[in-house]
Amino acid sequence: MRRVLNRPRVVALGYLLILPAFLVILFVMIIPLATGSAFSLFDFKFGSGQGLGRFLFLKNFVRFFADATALKALQVTLLFSAGALAGELFLGILIAVLLDKISVRLAGILRAIFCVPLLVSPIIVGLIWRYMYDPTFGLVYAFFSRIGLRSFFGGLSSPAWALLCVIIADIWETTPFILLVITSGLAVIPEELYEAARIDGAGSTRIFFSIMLPMLVKVISVVLVIRGGDAFRVFDIIYALTGGGPANSTLSLSILAFKEGFVKYQMGYAMAISLITMILVVGLFGSFSRVSVRQERTR
C-alpha cells in the first residue's frame, strides 16, 4: 500500500473520489439485489396492478424444488457446465502444450488467430452455429451426410442432441480463454525443469504428466472456478441457438428465470430461481473469492 496521508481533509477527499463509482454500484447492483430478494418472498406478478401481491415467505423457493421444469433446468445447467468445462479444458490444455513446442513466432501468430472466437459476441456465435446446424444447408449436416450418418445426427431440433450441439458451440467460443490462461501458466515453468527431466531420459508424455500438469494445478483450478461460474449462468448462446427447447432439453436456470420473469411476468418466482442460481454459483465455485482475496493481500 502507498504512503498514507491521514489528515482528515485528505481522507475526505479520498472518499469523495470513490463516491461516484460507489453510487453507480449501489444503484445498479446493491439496490436491485436487495429489492429482488424482497420480490422473491412475494407472489409478485409484474404489471398486474396489485403491487407486490401476497406475502409467500419462502414458498417460491420451496416451489422450485417441487417444480419438475425447474429441476430439469438444474440438471441441464449441471450437464452443460460439466460438458463445456471438460471439452474446453481438454482442448485448451492440448493446444497450449502443442503451441509450446513450436517456434515462438508461429505460436504467437496461431495464438492470435485462435483467440478470435473469444471476441465474437455470444449472440453472433449463436447465429453462426444456427447456420452450421441448419438441417438443409448447414455444414455439420453436410459432414454427417458425407460419412453416411445423416439420420443418426439429430441437430438442434432433437431433444437428445440439442444440448450437445449447444455445448460444442460454447466450446468453440471459450476454449481460447483456457488456452490463453494455460499459456501464461506454462510460461512461468522454469526451463531448467524440462532440461533436468530430459537429461534423466523422460519423454514428452512423462514431462507432461510429471512436470507440466502438477505446475498447472493452481492455474487450472482458477480457470475451473471462473469458467464454471460463467457456464453455470449461461444465457446468450442458448437463447440464440434453441431458446431452451426442444422439450426443455437445453433449458438453463438463467433461461428459465428469464422466461418466468419476462414471458409469464412471475417476477417473484423468477427472482427466487435466479437467487438459487446465484447461491449455487457461490457454493460450487466460491473458492474464487478466496483466490482473489489472497492475491490482494500479497500485494
Add this chain to the structure above:
Amino acid sequence: MKKPEVGRIAGRFSLYLVLALFLLWTLVPIYVVVSNSLKTDMDIFARPFKVLFQPTLANYQRALTVGDFGPYFRNSLVVALSSSLVSVALGVFAAYGFASFHLKGLRVFNWILVLGKSVPTITILLPFFVIMSRIHLLGSYAGPILTHTAINLPFVIWLIIGFINDIPTALEEAALIDGASKLQSFWYVLLPILAPAIGSAAILSMQLSWNELLFSLQLTNMDTYTLPVGIAKFVGAISVDWGKSSAAATVTMMPIIIVGFFIQKYLVRGMTMGAVKG
C-alpha cells in the same frame, strides 16, 4: 539410430496436423458467416457449401437500408462509448482514492468484485427492470449505459489500482514536496504514466458493452436496440434471413476482432481478474 528418427518425424507431423485441424475448427465458422454476408441467397442455399463465389455487397445494403441496422449501429456506438467513458472516468478516480488514501472500504470493494463475478445477470436484471419501469427510464439509453458501467467499474478499478501500485511513491512525493496539491500531483504526475493502462481499460470496457446482450435486450426499445439485440430479434424470427443477418453479424464482430488483436495481453488479465497474472 534410424527408428527413433522416424518416430520423431511422425510426432512432429501429428503435432502440426492437430494444430492445423484446430485452425480449421476456429476459422471455418467465421469464414461461413463472413462469406454468407457476401453471397447472394442463391449461393447461400447452394449445396454443397460454396467456398468460392462471386461476392456482392447487396446484403450490407439491405441490412442498412431495409433493416434497422444503421440505427442499431449508432445505438451501440452511443452505449459503448458512453459506458466505457463513464466507467473509466469514475474507475480511475476511485482507484486513485483506494490506492493513495488508505481507505477502509477496500475490503468492501473486494467483496463487491467477487459479488459482481458470481451474480447471474438475470438476478440483477429482473429487479432493475422493475425499478427502471417505475422511474420511466425503460427504453432509454440509461439502462444499458448504467448496467454496462456497473459491470465494468469493479474491473477497471481493480486494473488501475494494480498499475498505480506499480508506480514508485517517490514520484508523487516529489511533486508534493514541490508544493503541488494531492490532486495536482495526480493530474500531472500519475495520469500521464497511467495513460496506456487507462486506454486498455477503456477498450476492454467498450468490448464488453459492444457484445452485451441480456441487459440491452430488456432495457431498450425499438428506438434504442443495440446491435446484439437487433441480431437476437433476427435470429428469433421464424425464417432467418441469413444474408442480412450475416452482414449485420460481420459488421458487429469485425471492429472488435481487429481491436482484439492488439489487446490480447490485457484480455487475459481482464477476464481472469488477476487471479492469474496474464
